[in-house]
Amino acid sequence: MLRATGVTKAFGGLVAVDDVSFEIDDEEVVGLIGPNGAGKTTLFNAITGVYPPTEGEIYLNGTEITGMKPHEISRTGVARTFQTARTFNESTVLENVVVGGIFGNGDSRSAAEERARQNLAFVGLDDAIDEEVGALNLADRKLLELARALTTEPEFVLVDEIGSGLTPAELETLTDTLLRIRSERGISVFWIEHIMDAIMGSTDRIIVLNQGEKIADGTPEEVQQNQQVEEAYLGGVEV
Numbered sequence: 699m700l701r702a703t704g705v706t707k708a709f710g711g712l713v714a715v716d717d718v719s720f721e722i723d724d725e726e727v728v729g730l731i732g733p734n735g736a737g738k739t740t741l742f743n744a745i746t747g748v749y750p751p752t753e754g755e756i757y758l759n760g761t762e763i764t765g766m767k768p769h770e771i772s773r774t775g776v777a778r779t780f781q782t783a784r785t786f787n788e789s790t791v792l793e794n795v796v797v798g799g800i801f802g803n804g805d806s807r808s809a810a811e812e813r814a815r816q817n818l819a820f821v822g823l824d825d826a827i828d829e830e831v832g833a834l835n836l837a838d839r840k841l842l843e844l845a846r847a848l849t850t851e852p853e854f855v856l857v858d859e860i861g862s863g864l865t866p867a868e869l870e871t872l873t874d875t876l877l878r879i880r881s882e883r884g885i886s887v888f889w890i891e892h893i894m895d896a897i898m899g900s901t902d903r904i905i906v907l908n909q910g911e912k913i914a915d916g917t918p919e920e921v922q923q924n925q926q927v928e929e930a931y932l933g934g935v936e937v
């Protein structure tokens with residue numbers, strides 16, 4: 699279980715995440731939504747050690763991980779993908795995932811390659827292993843990010859926006875892959891997404907942030923009917 703209690707992250711006077719507490723169970727798929735600037739990516743950065751929280755604690759299976767370095771947190775079982783795919787364009791798809799295994803996980807080259815092939819097959823990129831990353835379309839880059847995130851055999855994968863810019867068919871493939879990460883690998887998914895249909899139809903639970911604060915935490919149906927959530931989104935519409 700991933701548990702956060704009273705997590706706050708301030709950048710100078712700006713409180714980007716404000717006293718947020720939540721739990722994510724094993725094998726749960728949880729969405730994280732909120733208007734632009736609500737603090738979603740900052741919360742991911744706090745969990746993964748990129749920007750340690752100013753206050754509050756984060757626990758993985760009862761062990762406190764607050765303030766650990768990103769590579770240490772990654773090795774304890776929390777992996778992530780990034781909003782902008784962070785891949786090395788000139789290397790091949792296989793090499794990209796292998797490098798993640800060697801440097802991120804301390805694997806030997808042969809172990810990293812075996813695991814990379816398995817994870818690339820899992821996300822459906824087995825036919826593309828020899829292609830240059832720069833030649834992949836956006837959807838395949840997102841799948842590649844997921845394969846890289848699986849390298850450390852995590853218990854939790856934090857996914858920062860995979861939906862934007864994809865066709866409906868591509869979005870369905872990505873969503874199916876996320877759900878298979880849970881059903882076939884037993885990994886929990888914590889997923890930031892702006893495409894509401896995707897997140898409403900695929901998650902067990904949704905946490906809503908607005909101006910750094912958690913304003914809702916419930917089933918997709920509950921969140922959809924929540925007055926505060928509706929107001930937060932209406933208030934965020936630019937006219």
Ligand SMILES: Nc1ncnc2c1ncn2[C@@H]1O[C@H](COP(=O)(O)OP(=O)(O)OP(=O)(O)O)[C@@H](O)[C@H]1O
Nearest residue numbers: 709712713714732733734735736737738739740741
């Ligand atoms: N490194 C930083 N330094 C200063 N301010 C930051 C930093 N990172 C984020 N912020 C600020 O924190 C607030 C929350 O930003 P964050 O990126 O977490 O929101 P978000 O919900 O992920 O937004 P979006 O949906 O647009 O990606 C914003 O006001 C942002 O400008």
